[in-house]
Amino acid sequence: MAGSPDELHMRKRLRKINTKTTAEEKTATGTTKWEGEPVSPAGQLFHEPSFNCHIISIFGLGIPINNVDAVIEGLQATLVRHPRFSSIPVLDESGSKKVLRWRPVEVNMKDHIIIPSLPSEPTSPSSNDQLVEDYVSSLSLTTMDRSRPLWEFHIINIPTTECAATAVFRGHHSLGDGMSLISLLLASTRQSDDPTKLPSLPPHRAGPLYVLPRPEEGICAFLLWIFSFVVLFWHTLVDVVLFVATTLFLRDTETPLKGHKGMECAKKQFVHRTIRLDDVKSVKNAMGCTVNDVLVGVTSAALSRYLYRKHCETKDEKKFPRNTRVRSTLLVNIRPTPGIHALAEMMEEGKTDAKYGNRIGYMMLQFPIVIHEDPLDYVRQGTAIAARKKNSLEAIASYFNAKLIVKLFGTKALTLHYQSYMNTMKVVMAVDDSVISDSHQLLDDFVESLSVIRTAAEKLSKKN
Structure with a gap:
């Protein structure tokens, strides 16, 4: 074709499908x-x-x-x-x-x-x-x-x-959701040097999203265990309340990143840029955090850089607007990631044991929009944000209200993905070019932000 x-x-356009059952389709049991x-x-x-x-x-x-x-x-x-x-x-x-x-x-x-x-x-x-x-x-x-x-x-x-x-x-x-489809597509490929072997991939999360720690012996350890439940409950409650507040009155600041009503159905421009995974890992090692923490920090730095430039283009004053609220819904895979071997068996032998489909929760993430003198402060903030979100059942709670959440937030003017493979990482954006007409410039901001943060991390490593 x-x-x-x-x-x-x-x-x-989509045409209606006749789903009425014919006599030939009936089985002995009537189904x-x-x-x-x-x-x-x-x-x-x-x-x-x-x-x-x-x-x-x-x-x-x-x-x-x-x-x-x-x-x-x-x-x-x-x-x-x-x-x-x-x-x-x-x-x-x-x-x-x-x-x-x-x-x-x-x-x-x-x-x-x-x-x-x-x-x-x-x-x-x-x-x-x-x-x-x-x-x-x-x-x-x-x-x-x-x-x-x-x-x-x-x-x-x-x-x-x-x-x-x-x-x-x-x-x-x-x-299926993104994680399921990526795993399934990879399970459909084979190694170039041995067509009988599946590709080798890093370890994936085989257990549930959140596992409560087991209590250790001793009264102090038991009290700390009880306290962890209280903190988990409190963080989850706060996150749910913020979702409700967003539904009723809490809105993001009007910025060039915010699209108009109805733009969810507009044409999206897909743009991407390649960055070195080693650059991200060098920051991770220097800061003692995770790759995701670094990416949250880089995103905050890039959005701040982009919005600061846009503000200076449209305003006389050079002062950056304070208390700018820019939030994102972060999609979270809430079930164990199916391994490619399990998915390959599903396709080869018709097995259905591998967990597959759409089981995604949502976290509402607020990116600090600020210009830091020390670039590593973006990563420190990103680490704190990620640690706070990890100690909450927000994603699991939001899964059961996915319909409401998708209708509230939908797909807005900017969707951002990070995808790593081999020693490279792709920054991929889907943008409404009627709202963000300079998407390639925004990609430049991501590359420049990572470069500045990596340089600062290298200086920190030399000091230590």
């Missing part, structure tokens, strides 16, 4: 053969008419994809064998309550592999960067046909400054 970005916009597991509550939310929620993943490839048949064969042997990728959500009206369920269907791979028509004349890799960026952004405005499984691969065989070709995966959010 081929089509230009403009042609993709002209695809037919239907296709009746599968219900779509999760979060997955059903993403199917509401007001949402057009997809996950888009971009893969840089070392060589062009000249053998599309090999790609189809590989997907048929892996991804298509997963129940979610060979089913469609249908409305089961047979009972007293309407339930959205997954129904297995035949997968026609030609419907899911898209090779767009792009300029045939060779252009420079730098200009191709913009071409790929525009193409991927066009996907944010199109929907997928719900009469077939809700996923697709786009193959873009043009060289960019970072890769020889690009593959773009787009899947409906009801297929």
